[in-house]
Structures are given as structure tokens and as C-alpha cells.
Amino acid sequence: MSSEVMHKVSEQRSRNMSAIKSKNTKPEIAVRKLLHSMGYRFRLHRKDLPGSPDIVLPKYKTVIFVHGCFWHRHENCKYASIPKTRKEFWESKFKANVKRDKEIQEKIKNIGWQSVVIWECQIKDEKFLNKLISNFL
Numbered sequence: 001m002s003s004e005v006m007h008k009v010s011e012q013r014s015r016n017m018s019a020i021k022s023k024n025t026k027p028e029i030a031v032r033k034l035l036h037s038m039g040y041r042f043r044l045h046r047k048d049l050p051g052s053p054d055i056v057l058p059k060y061k062t063v064i065f066v067h068g069c070f071w072h073r074h075e076n077c078k079y080a081s082i083p084k085t086r087k088e089f090w091e092s093k094f095k096a097n098v099k100r101d102k103e104i105q106e107k108i109k110n111i112g113w114q115s116v117v118i119w120e121c122q123i124k125d126e127k128f129l130n131k132l133i134s135n136f137l
């Protein structure tokens, strides 16, 4: 790999790294639009709830997390690949992410709320999302 290519790769990586905590991502906005079209009222990024969930539906005591398949490790998903270089680094990073997600979901449950995870790869399937959301709300 030429040094120029290497540089590009690391640039891409750091952009991805910062993407993990970014708000108002495309998938998130897609879910919001759908909820809106279904007539649900919701709040965004409520800091007083565990994990400051992306989307909060107070009336239903439900939070929705929109998860990127790669960072949050969507099981059996083609987007949840493991980078070929620095494998150990990625694996421990992923493990920490998954652990954190689990802990947050546990905390949500403990305060009597329910949490729904919508994966990035499911966003395009509006029918599926419609059904998923209707099942929870």
C-alpha cells in the first residue's frame, strides 16, 4: 500500500470513529420521518435517560436506538465485517460497544421503559420498520 493510500485509509477511519457518537445521522432521520408519518410524537436525545437515546416516545415509555451495523455489531449482517488489519484492536473495540449497548438497554428496562433497536440496514425496508414499530407501540 502506498503511503498516500495509507493516509486516505486512516483519514476514513478517523471519520468513522467520530461517526459513532454523531447525532442526526441519515438512518436516524429516516426513522424519525417514518415515525412522524405514522403519527407518533417523539423527543430526541433525551439526556435524562440512560444512553441519551436517539428517539424517545414518552407516551409509550419507549426509546429507539438507531444502530450502525458496523459499530454496534449487527449479528449475521454483511455490514458488520471485521477490518483485516489491527484485528485485535477492532475486536476489543467492538466488544466494548456491544457491552455498553447491553448495559444501556438493561438500565432502560430497569426504569420500566422498553428499548427498540433499529439497525441501519433495516432502514430501507419501510414495510419491515412499519411492522416493527407497530409491534412496540
Ligand SMILES: [Zn+2]
Binding pocket: 069, 074, 077, 078, 079, 080, 119, 120, 121, 122
Ligand atoms: Zn445490519
